[in-house]
Amino acid sequence: MQSLDLKDLKIAIVGAGYGGAAAAKALSLLGADVTVYEQAGRIREVGAGIGLRPATMNRFRQWGIHDAIAQVSSPSAYFEILTPTGAPILKESWPADGEQTRTHLIHRGDFIEALLGALPEGMVRLGHRLEGVEDKGDGAVLTFADGTTAEADLVIGADGIKSVVRQQLFSDQAPVFSGEHAYRAVISVADAHGMVTDDNLRMYIGRGTKVYLLPLRHRDQVSFDITALHPDGTWTPQVTKEDMLRTVEGFDERLVDITRGLDMGTVNIRAVYDIDPIDTWHSDSVVLIGDAAHSMLHHQGQGANSAIEDAGALADALSRAGHLKEGLAEYQAIRKPVTDKLQAVSRQGWTEDEIDEVFPGQTPETTETPDIPASAATKE
Structure with a gap:
């Protein structure tokens, strides 16, 4: 054809x-x-922030919508993985296709709005x-x-x-239920307790919990995500503020304060599934x-x-x-x-057993930098 x-x-x-x-x-x-x-x-896209890779941005360039996406996103240079209290584990540059095409961070709602806005009127029913x-x-x-x-x-x-x-x-x-919950919210940079000063993703890992801070500084916001082990596979589980605070015990107090200050009415709570x-x-x-x-x-x-x-x-x-x-x-x-x-x-996420493999017999705060695959840090 x-x-x-x-x-x-x-x-x-x-x-x-x-x-x-x-x-x-x-x-x-x-x-x-x-x-x-x-x-x-x-169309009402809930959720938080995601990263768009160079191959994706190049597709948008091919289709003539790169600029529309770039206007509602921020180019990002690198990501970091840190211990719960902020000690460095890994820092790595995002993939890039030269200076022309960088990895971009974007809010899901802005992303789908830009995509649908590029379609002819009447195409979507x-x-x-x-x-x-x-x-x-x-x-x-x-x-x-x-x-x-x-x-x-x-x-x-x-x-x-x-x-x-x-x-x-x-x-x-x-x-298939993963054994995890994801709690996601978009907050203002002012409510991030000084933890967001650039356009780079940071992930804090503890036993059974990952906390992501994904900047959306083009809209003066940050995507805040807690992914934590939980046995309840209900698609939209009932979770309290106290439940969420328990998942970040031992983390940087600023992360705990962010969690404490969340408006639960704005938090997207879901069990994590794949197929x-x-x-x-x-x-x-x-x-x-x-x-x-x-x-x-x-x-x-x-x-x-x-x-x-x-x-x-x-x-x-x-x-x-x-x-x-x-x-x-x-x-x-x-x-x-x-x-x-x-x-x-x-599926090779950070479960408690896998944390033990990386940090045998010790807590992440006290171990030297482990050999963590860079792919573990990337965030959708």
């Missing part, structure tokens, strides 16, 4: 998150007829909750909760970790991208970046292919080995 043929391809994308919006942009630039179906009645998908071989049919249907030559499932598309066509395995790798991402007329294909834990900070790379790789593969299924197979062959590895590495 040459790129000219894409102008005759009708594509339905399920989900208007990072991967869905990026795929819509990339494929529409190639001339495809794209419609995005999103279950939410309005809100209030469409998917109930069923059927691959007919030469096309696919979507059925929505309101009884309406949509037909397309290609359906792209970008509907996240609880993907209906994945569960109906590719794998009915349930998401096991699945064997196949596509059928004749349906394909998965992003979390629907390979949801992973956030320890590598690769979820959003992987979704963007999926979108770019899918568009590239379809533009080169002789026919649709050939392009889908090439896309899977390129991306699945990469994301399988990232899923596995992301």
Whole structure:
């Protein structure tokens, strides 16, 4: 399939998150007829800050939206891993593609707003909750909760970790609980007790707890994240301020003070899940991208970046292919080995046992600098 043929391809994308919006942009630039179906009645991205890698930023440059992303993000030079009380463990430069393309830190809401703002008006249709998908071989049919249907030559499932598309066509395995909770909030730099003075990510690690400070200084804020061991796998668990304070006992008092000062009404609380790798991402007329294909834990900070790379790789593969299924197979062959590895590495988070391996028989505050993989510090 040459790129000219894409102008005759009708594509339905399920989900208007990072991967869905990026795929819509990339494929529409190639001339495809794209419609995005999103279950939410309005787009409201909760959460906190993420890091966008150079490969992701280069995709945005290719699609003509780099400047829009750069305007609502901050370039970052390095990240640090520290002990709970702030002693240095590791400091490493972020990946960069020369001076032109740097790693950028961005708020999730600004990110999705910029992505969706780059799409033509009317391409995204809100209030469409998917109930069923059927691959007919030469096309696919979507059925929505309101009884309406949509037909397309290609359906792209970008509907996240609880993907209906994945569960109906590719794998009915349930998401896997990591044994952790994530507590996330965005606070003002003024409320960070002097801990944010530059644009560099810092992660403080203790036994069973990681605390991230990700600056968003372009909006005078900081993303504050506690990831802590917890046995409760409820998707949105009930957690009190006292529960959160217990996770940061022994940490720098300023981190404790930040936690104590949080408005619980603004804290996003969730149990942390991923999925096991699945064997196949596509059928004749349906394909998965992003979390629907390979949801992973956030320890590598690769979820959003992987979704963007999926979108770019899918568009590239379809533009080169002789026919649709050939392009889908090439896309899977390129991306699945990469994301399988990232899923596995992301599961190597800092549990108490793994802390003991790094700091045998001692607390992090009293040990010398261990050999910690740099990938442990990256943050989504």
